[in-house]
Amino acid sequence: MSDESPDQVPGVASSDSGMDGRIARLLRVGTYVAVTLIAIGVVLMLATGRSPLDVAPDFDPARLIADLVGLQPAGFLWLGLVVVLLTPAARVAVSGLGYARVGDRSMALIAGLVLVVILTGVLIGTPGLLSSIGA
């Protein structure tokens, strides 16, 4: 978080002003939802005596619902972490759609390309996919 006070300098083209507000709300809601989920996970960790040094279960989307229903800390922590990582991508997607709607094709294209790069990261990271690259 920066110590700059952001009150004084208007720094963006006026055509983006409506979109800025929407995206700001999206970022804020995404951040607070993620922080709430992670905080619930931390409270459950403390309540069940789990330590950060214990071996945590791997990320497994198929187990997520069962862990949430069973009030397992890992379920809330993993879901919170996924929301953390999805929020910036959602911001880009919403911006891209906004630019496409007003006919700004170059910015919509850039937003699309950013999402392609993120998706490439997800594919590279997924075990078994592109496993010849890296560890």
Place this chain on the structure above:
Amino acid sequence: MDVALLMLVGGIGVGIFGSLLGLGGGLLIVPLLTLGFHLPLREAIGVSLVCVIVTSGASASVFLERRVANLRLGMTLELFTAIGALLGGLIAFLLDERVLAGLFSVLMTYVAVTMLRRRSGPTPDMVEASPGPVQDASSFTARLSGPGYRVRNLGPGLVGSVFAGVASALLGIGGGLIKVPVLHVVMGVPLRVATATSNLVIGITASTSAWIYLLRGGIDPYAAGPTAIGVFVGASIGSRVAHRIDLGALRLLFSAVLLYTAFQMLRRAAGIQ
């Protein structure tokens, strides 16, 4: 005290310090987790990436709402920081942890020396934003500019962004240390807009490599949870009390902490620890 609570308190301390000094938490989270809690370096970097996304998300929303961040410029740069982060995320899993520790040590020494120099003289990168050469209003660069300033040197700025992305993914930092000077000094963006826009770009930069870390088992949720909550709370406190603190003395203290931590990281890189 419970280790989770200790991590939470450590995260709060890091969040306060990072926020007061405008550094974000990344530079301090990795040493906290590796030297303080003996987490593997790569896991600490993964946790740090999560923390910088959380803190930047909250402040970026404020900057956008107040229309300080330049969304078009930010999105253009983040395409290139994301490409850099993708490369960095791949390289991070190929490099020996001792190499990463060595790189981290170099970065901390650089920041500590920069802070000490800033205490003793005028800030070197405080250049005035330039109106720049007259551009065709329909050109892409012109459309990235904002009221009162024109973006210049887009090419070098994009190259700097790739570099910032690689550094972010390798070291678990937001990359503002590179992006703000690139935006301000190289591209001629006013410092406040540069800081706000860099903050916005951190989310995409860090999340691109964080996906690789998360899916390859490089993020431990039990360590990430307490640390992220601590850093988030600490950063919120820091941003509220910043105006009441003597930052000069704090910078001196922080530089000493950084130099000591850089020495510890160097020992780790040399295999002594």
